[in-house]
Amino acid sequence: MNSTNDDEAVLRGVLDPWKAAVDAHEPEEVARLFTEDAIFQGLHPYSVGRKGIAEYYDSQPLGMVAQFEIVETRRYADDLVLGYLDTEFTFTDRPPVDVKLAVLVQREADGWSIAHYQVSRLRPL
Helix, strand or coil: CCCHHHHHHHHHHHHHHHHHHHHCCCHHHHHHCEEEEEEEECCCCCEECHHHHHHHHHCCCCCCEEEEEEEEEEEEECCEEEEEEEEEEECCCCCCEEEEEEEEEEEECCEEEEEEEEEECCCCC
C-alpha cells in the first residue's frame, strides 16, 4: 500500500493545477482537471460533467483565489485517492469563505482527474 506522502503527492498533482486555474479564472482549464462524468457539488446546485463545472467556475467573480490544506487522505484502491481539505476562497470585494472540501481523484489513462468534488460549509453549533 502507498504511503500518505504518496497520496498527498497524487492530490497535489491535481489540486495545484486546479488552484492555478481557479486563481486565473480559467473555467475550461478547471473543468479539464475533472473526469468526463465527475459529480460536482460547489455551493450551488450540483452538476455532472465538465460542462457544468466550467459554468460554475465561469460564474465565480474575477479575483477569487483558492487556498487549501490537505487534512486527511485515504487510498481506497490503486487508482482512487480521497482527500479531505480545509479550503479558503478569498475575494476582492467581500469576506473570505471557508469550506471543507472532499475530492475523490481517479487515475485515468492520461493521469489523475477529479471524479467527485463536494464542498461543505460548516457553521458553529
